[in-house]
Amino acid sequence: MAQGRLIRFAQFTMLAVFLAALGLASYSLIHYLRTAPSFEVRKLSVSGIKRVEENQVLAKAGFEVGTNAFKVDLRRIRQRVEELRWVRYALVERVLPDQIIIKVIEREPIGLARIRGDVYQFDIDVVILEPGPVSGPSLPVLD
Numbered sequence: 001m002a003q004g005r006l007i008r009f010a011q012f013t014m015l016a017v018f019l020a021a022l023g024l025a026s027y028s029l030i031h032y033l034r035t036a037p038s039f040e041v042r043k044l045s046v047s048g049i050k051r052v053e054e055n056q057v058l059a060k061a062g063f064e065v066g067t068n069a070f071k072v073d074l075r076r077i078r079q080r081v082e083e084l085r086w087v088r089y090a091l092v093e094r095v096l097p098d099q100i101i102i103k104v105i106e107r108e109p110i111g112l113a114r115i116r117g118d119v120y121q122f123d124i125d126v127v128i129l130e131p132g133p134v135s136g137p138s139l140p141v142l143d
Contacts, residue, residue: 039069039097048104051086057102060084061092069094077102085129112141 033039044065046057061077074092081090081102091103109121109129119141121129 034068034070036068040066041069041072041098041100042066043099044102045099046102046104049106051106052084052104056084057081057087057104061102063100069096069098069100072100074100085127088123088125109139111139114141114143 041063042065044058044063046054049057060080060083062080063072063077072094074094077092077100078090081087081092081104086106087104088107089105093101093103095101107123107125107127107129110124111122112119113122113128114120115128118131120131121139123129
């Protein structure tokens with residue numbers, strides 16, 4: 001009987017030591033990944049832009065080179081970039097060890113709308129893009 005309790009106590013102790021070691025190892029790994037210089041973002045690239053300037057996208061992203069890649073809030077960057085009028089969607093990717101890529105899908109004008117005498121471009125989501133006619137193929141005008 002006493003020997004059975006001793007065995008259970010030893011098993012419980014080994015399990016507790018194992019779980020504590022696992023927790024410490026996990027904490028150490030996370031700390032290393034969030035502070036190691038090798039994971040500082042050195043490259044920031046933007047693709048898919050025609051109408052929006054790269055510096056506009058980078059400024060809207062509000063991100064600085066040198067930030068740890070694991071501390072970068074990809075969702076927040078995507079939301080901020082999608083606030084630009086010409087950006088329909090943005091995809092932000094972390095490429096380890098040191099790169100963030102912003103892929104942009106821009107809005108495409110599908111028509112022109114005459115509003116109070118001015119002509120504006122709009123896209124398939126009926127987002128007003130900017131005043132003036134589009135260079136390129138002619139678009140239908142809504143009066």
